[in-house]
Amino acid sequence: MKYIINSTSDYHQHDLNSLGWELTVCNSLEPVNCPCRKILASPFSFGRHLYNFLKKMIPFDEIHNILEIGGGMGYLMRDLLTLNPQMRAKMIDISPYLLDRQKETLKAFNADFELADILAVDHASFSVFDLAMMNENLGDLPTLVAGQANDDHSESATVRVLERLEHFKNKYNLPVGLKESEHINIGAMEIVEKLCVTGIKYIYLSEHSCEAVVPEIIKPYLTLPSSGIPEMISLKGHKEFTIKFSYLQKIAEVLHYKTRRGPFADFLPLNLSDKVKIALRLATPYNDEQEIIRQFVYDLYKYEYLILIKGDE
Numbered sequence: 001m002k003y004i005i006n007s008t009s010d011y012h013q014h015d016l017n018s019l020g021w022e023l024t025v026c027n028s029l030e031p032v033n034c035p036c037r038k039i040l041a042s043p044f045s046f047g048r049h050l051y052n053f054l055k056k057m058i059p060f061d062e063i064h065n066i067l068e069i070g071g072g073m074g075y076l077m078r079d080l081l082t083l084n085p086q087m088r089a090k091m092i093d094i095s096p097y098l099l100d101r102q103k104e105t106l107k108a109f110n111a112d113f114e115l116a117d118i119l120a121v122d123h124a125s126f127s128v129f130d131l132a133m134m135n136e137n138l139g140d141l142p143t144l145v146a147g148q149a150n151d152d153h154s155e156s157a158t159v160r161v162l163e164r165l166e167h168f169k170n171k172y173n174l175p176v177g178l179k180e181s182e183h184i185n186i187g188a189m190e191i192v193e194k195l196c197v198t199g200i201k202y203i204y205l206s207e208h209s210c211e212a213v214v215p216e217i218i219k220p221y222l223t224l225p226s227s228g229i230p231e232m233i234s235l236k237g238h239k240e241f242t243i244k245f246s247y248l249q250k251i252a253e254v255l256h257y258k259t260r261r262g263p264f265a266d267f268l269p270l271n272l273s274d275k276v277k278i279a280l281r282l283a284t285p286y287n288d289e290q291e292i293i294r295q296f297v298y299d300l301y302k303y304e305y306l307i308l309i310k311g312d313e
């Protein structure tokens with residue numbers, strides 16, 4: 001099987017100067033009066049919703065050191081530190097532009113910042129953290145794109161990555177690479193293994209999923225293509241791939257973590273009002289608000305979270 005490595009690091013390091021092109025669910029819930037907040041059961045920010053959900057599983061009074069990888073504008077961490085000010089945060093991001101935005105958003109809080117590609121950071125340094133978060137960014141990490149030949153420059157890098165692929169197949173008994181057209185989220189697999197091997201007690205991950213499922217009640221209003229194989233998404237200046245969460249879950253379970261997984265709608269509950277139903281049923285939306293609602297509801301089910309809790313020794 002031939003692969004090339006899809007990397008977004010050049011884009012994030014040198015070209016990214018706005019997240020406006022890539023509106024995350026977190027950012028789409030930021031404006032207080034935005035249409036997305038109004039169609040949820042309660043009109044809170046993303047971070048407040050997520051905190052209320054996580055606190056049922058994570059004893060936040062025991063969390064002192066929190067790591068966020070790829071924190072974008074810093075809004076999620078701002079909410080977490082507001083709700084639990086005893087925590088000290090570390091933000092690691094590959095993008096100088098976004099790390100500066102995070103410094104601005106978090107200037108009133110107890111936070112440290114590091115400019116780095118998370119896959120190049122020595123994972124031994126993670127052991128001080130009680131909780132690690134990666135929101136909507138696993139798809140930015142390298143993906144092996146199937147069926148394409150290599151150029152000479154990247155050949156040795158690809159050989160190293162293929163050795164890592166063999167490691168994941170053998171250690172975690174994953175059927176990776178059996179299908180000709182299967183792209184592989186090798187970077188996401190690497191980071192999940194790194195975080196778990198370090199023994200961080202609580203880990204939260206999320207991203208668009210290639211295994212997303214629409215619940216029965218939403219099926220009349222929403223069709224969600226989910227091939228089960230990482231799907232390519234073309235964005236400004238780079239490409240990303242949806243995530244095969246079942247592989248990440250398996251890696252964590254082998255490393256003795258309990259797992260919980262589901263759609264964003266679990267912690268961002270939708271109020272399925274007539275207004276929302278109409279927006280979803282239209283073949284073509286009539287206005288911007290309907291367009292925003294359609295995209296947001298799609299994201300509520302296309303994005304999955306994966307919570308990992310280290311089991312007792």
Ligand SMILES: C[S@@+](CC[C@H](N)C(=O)[O-])C[C@H]1O[C@@H](n2cnc3c(N)ncnc32)[C@H](O)[C@@H]1O
Pocket residue numbers: 008009012022024025026027069070071072073092093094095098116117118119134135136137140141
């Ligand atoms: C799509 S944005 C998500 C931002 C934020 N978590 C949110 O939900 O709004 C992806 C984030 O991950 C960061 N990122 C991408 N690749 C990274 C890497 N290899 N190491 C560290 N950060 C990375 C980007 O710079 C950006 O902050």
